[in-house]
Amino acid sequence: MSPAAAEPLTPERILETTEEVLRRFGPTKATVVDVARALGVSHGSVYRHFPSKAALREAVTDRWLAKSVVVLEEITSDPGASAESKLEAWLESLFAAKRHKAGDDPELFATYTVLLSEHSGVVDAHLTELTDQLSRIIAEGVAAGSLAAEDVPATARAVFHATGRFHDPQYAADWVSPTILTEFEAVTALLIRGLRA
Structure with a gap:
């Protein structure tokens, strides 16, 4: 038994390994067998946690998207900030998170771009969550x-x-x-000015 297989097989461990496999092989070539091999287990063990390759890829996509939502929720829920400052901070944080992911890990970002286009249910839920946060800020x-x-x-x-x-x-x-930051700041300032009562 490999050292990796000695650790308990959890959904989180499978998802972390799947990210590495996707980074290495890309979304079109990566298989559940590749994930199982990297974990040192049978592919049946992976299927006990995720019933299909599509379910596994969807879970990885959801995990990746959820990471940015946590920071945005903290901004949305901040009781000490005005709605206007929250809106500006929220937009800045979303842009920074996306740029960070694209620039620091371009292979995985490209993989997720493909996965996002394939799993509209996950993406739709993510977009709904983001617009709900914006709605809360604007309503406030x-x-x-x-x-x-x-x-x-x-x-x-x-x-x-x-x-x-x-x-x-x-x-x-x-x-x-x-010029992207200047363009972003101009659009954000225009939107906030337009929303002021």
């Missing part, structure tokens, strides 16, 4: 009288779509532009 601003929005959910979706160039993976190539 409306209640405080600092922001104006007649339809808060529609406004949140509009803000999300208006800033898409700074968080949608299809624009990742733009994120290394020397």
Whole structure:
């Protein structure tokens, strides 16, 4: 038995190993057998935790997306910040997280871009969570009288779509532009000015 196989096989350990396998082989070539081999177990052991390759890939995608949501939720829930400052910080944090992932681990980012396009259910839930956070921030601003929005959910979706160039993976190539931060700041300032009551 390999040292890796001596450790308990948990869903988290499988997901961590799957990330490494995806990084090494890419989403089209990586298999459950590759994951099992890296773990030192049979592929049947992996299937006991994840019933299919699709379920495993979906879980990896969900895990990856959830990491950025934690920081964004902390910003959303901050009781000491104004809605306007939360909105600015939230947009900055989302953009920074996406740039960080694309720049620091381009192979895995490319893998996740493929996975995101394949698993719309996971992506849809993630996008819903993000726009719900924006809705909460905007609603808080409306209640405080600092922001104006007649339809808060529609406004949140509009803000999300208006800033898409700074968080949608299809624009990742733009994120290394020397002017991207200036462009981001201009769009963010325009949106916040437009939302002020």
